[in-house]
Amino acid sequence: MKIDAALGPADIARLPDRDLSRTLCVVFDVLRATTSLVTGLAHGMRAAIPVCSIEEALAERSQDPSVLLGGERHGNRIDGFDLGNSPLEYDARVKHRVVVTTTTNGTIALRACAGAAQTHAAALVNLSAAAGAVRGSALSTVLLVCAGTFEEPALEDIYAAGRLVHALGSQELSDTAAVCAAVGSRFGTDAGSALRATKNGRALLAAGREADLEWSASVDCVAVVARMAGSRLVVG
Amino acid sequence: MKIDAALGPADIARLPDRDLSRTLCVVFDVLRATTSLVTGLAHGMRAAIPVCSIEEALAERSQDPSVLLGGERHGNRIDGFDLGNSPLEYDARVKHRVVVTTTTNGTIALRACAGAAQTHAAALVNLSAAAGAVRGSALSTVLLVCAGTFEEPALEDIYAAGRLVHALGSQELSDTAAVCAAVGSRFGTDAGSALRATKNGRALLAAGREADLEWSASVDCVAVVARMAGSRLVVG
Numbered sequence: 001m002k003i004d005a006a007l008g009p010a011d012i013a014r015l016p017d018r019d020l021s022r023t024l025c026v027v028f029d030v031l032r033a034t035t036s037l038v039t040g041l042a043h044g045m046r047a048a049i050p051v052c053s054i055e056e057a058l059a060e061r062s063q064d065p066s067v068l069l070g071g072e073r074h075g076n077r078i079d080g081f082d083l084g085n086s087p088l089e090y091d092a093r094v095k096h097r098v099v100v101t102t103t104t105n106g107t108i109a110l111r112a113c114a115g116a117a118q119t120h121a122a123a124l125v126n127l128s129a130a131a132g133a134v135r136g137s138a139l140s141t142v143l144l145v146c147a148g149t150f151e152e153p154a155l156e157d158i159y160a161a162g163r164l165v166h167a168l169g170s171q172e173l174s175d176t177a178a179v180c181a182a183v184g185s186r187f188g189t190d191a192g193s194a195l196r197a198t199k200n201g202r203a204l205l206a207a208g209r210e211a212d213l214e215w216s217a218s219v220d221c222v223a224v225v226a227r228m229a230g231s232r233l234v235v236g
Numbered sequence: 237m238k239i240d241a242a243l244g245p246a247d248i249a250r251l252p253d254r255d256l257s258r259t260l261c262v263v264f265d266v267l268r269a270t271t272s273l274v275t276g277l278a279h280g281m282r283a284a285i286p287v288c289s290i291e292e293a294l295a296e297r298s299q300d301p302s303v304l305l306g307g308e309r310h311g312n313r314i315d316g317f318d319l320g321n322s323p324l325e326y327d328a329r330v331k332h333r334v335v336v337t338t339t340t341n342g343t344i345a346l347r348a349c350a351g352a353a354q355t356h357a358a359a360l361v362n363l364s365a366a367a368g369a370v371r372g373s374a375l376s377t378v379l380l381v382c383a384g385t386f387e388e389p390a391l392e393d394i395y396a397a398g399r400l401v402h403a404l405g406s407q408e409l410s411d412t413a414a415v416c417a418a419v420g421s422r423f424g425t426d427a428g429s430a431l432r433a434t435k436n437g438r439a440l441l442a443a444g445r446e447a448d449l450e451w452s453a454s455v456d457c458v459a460v461v462a463r464m465a466g467s468r469l470v471v472g
Contacts, residue, residue, distance in 0.1 A: 007243055007244070007389060007415075008243070008247070010247045010249070010250060011244070011389075013246070014246060014387065152411065152412065153247075153412050153415065155411035155412075155414050155415060158415055174388075175389060175390055175391035175434055175435050176244075176389050178391050178419075178434075179394055181422075182418050182419040182422035182423075185418070185422055186417075186418035186421055186422065198411055199410070199411050
C-alpha cells in the first residue's frame with residue numbers, strides 16, 4: 001500500500017487538479033468536524049451532507065425542512081443553525097436525522113476529495129475502525145487529508161494521520177506520510193497531551209471546552225466507519 | 237522567540253500575501269540548493285543571485301559576462317550553464333565569483349521571502365552557524381521555509397528545520413514548527429539516515445550521487461551564515 005498525505009489547506013486546495021480516481025482519501029479534522037460527524041454517525045445519525053457555505057446549507061433546508069443544520073464559523077454555532085461543531089452535541093438528538101454541515105475546513109476538505117475513488121472521514125475517536133476500512137479496501141493508494149484550520153496545517157490532524165499510518169503497519173510512505181508518522185511517534189499514544197499541545201487544543205481549553213477536547217482525544221471510543229456516498233457521509 | 241514554518245511549496249506560494257516585515261525567514265532546500273549555495277560561500281564565492289527562470293539567468297549574464305551560471309532542472313545541469321546543483325561543484329571554482337542560480341524550488345523559496353526583514357539560507361552543513369545567527373538576531377519572529385520539490389513538501393527540509401528548532405532550545409512553536417521538531421526528533425542526529433529515508437535522497441542514490449548526499453548530511457561541516465542582501469546571497 002502506498003500512503004501519501006496532504007498536510008494542510010494549501011495542499012488541499014490543489015487536490016481538485018489531481019487524479020484521485022484510484023485513491024482512497026481519509027479526511028481528518030480532529031478538532032472538531034470529523035470527530036463530531038463520526039460521533040453523530042455512532043449515535044444513529046442517518047447521514048451528514050457537507051456543504052461549503054452557510055447559503056448552501058440554508059438552500060438544503062429549504063428543499064427539505066426535516067434536515068438539521070450544523071457547523072461553525074470561528075468555532076461558534078452559526079445563527080439559526082440547530083447544532084454547532086461540538087462532538088457532544090452530536091448525540092441522541094441527531095438519531096435518524098440528516099445533518100447538513102458546514103465548517104471552515106473539514107467540509108471543504110471532504111468536498112476537495114470529490115474526485116476520489118472513495119473518501120472516508122476519520123478522527124481519533126474511530127481510529128481503529130478507520131484503519132480497518134483502509135486495510136479492507138481494494139484500493140492500494142491512500143491519501144491522508146489533514147484539513148487544518150483556516151489557512152494553516154493543524155498539528156492534531158497530522159498527529160491523527162500519523163496514528164493511522166502506525167496502525168496500518170509497514171507501508172510505502174511518501175515524504176509527507178513520513179512526516180505524519182513522525183508526529184504520531186513524537187506524541188505516541190497519549191492523544192490527550194498531543195491535543196493539548198496544539199493551537200486549536202489550547203483555544204478550546206481557553207474557551208472552557210475541555211470536554212470537547214477530552215472526547216476528541218478518546219481514541220477508539222466508537223467503532224464507526226464514515227464514508228462518503230455521493231454527497232452524503234454515511235456509515236459504511 | 238516565536239517560530240513558525242511553511243512546510244512546502246503550496247504554503248510558500250502564499251508567502252507574498254503575508255506581512256513578513258518583522259520576520260526572519262530561514263530557507264531550507266537541503267537536497268541540494270541551499271547546501272550548494274552555503275558550500276559555495278564557504279569556498280569564497282562572492283555572492284549568489286537566485287533567479288526564478290533560465291531566461292532571467294541568461295539575462296543576468298548578458299549584463300555581466302563575468303558571472304557563472306548554476307542550477308538545475310529535474311536534477312540536471314542546465315544546457316550552457318557552468319555549474320549544476322551538486323554541492324561538490326561549489327568548490328574553488330566559485331572563489332571570488334558571482335553565481336547566478338536557478339533551481340526548481342530553492343530559488344523560488346528565497347524569492348518568496350522578498351518581503352521579509354531578513355532572509356537566511358540554511359542547510360545541515362551550516363546548521364549551528366544558522367542557529368547562532370537566528371539567536372543573535374534582534375527579530376523575535378522566525379519563519380522556517382521548507383522549499384520542497386516541485387509541488388511537494390520534502391522530508392529533508394522539514395527534518396533540517398526541525399534540527400534548527402531543537403538547536404534554538406525552548407521557544408514558542410506554531411503547529412507547523414512543532415511538526416518540524418517532531419521530524420527532527422524522529423531521525424535525531426543521524427542526518428545520513430534521515431536523508432536516505434527521503435524521496436530525493438533515494439533518487440540521488442539511484443542516480444549514483446551518494447557523495448552529494450553524504451556532503452549534504454555533513455552537519456556543521458562549514459561555519460558560514462548565508463543571508464540575502466537585496467537580490468544577493470552573501471556571507472553575513
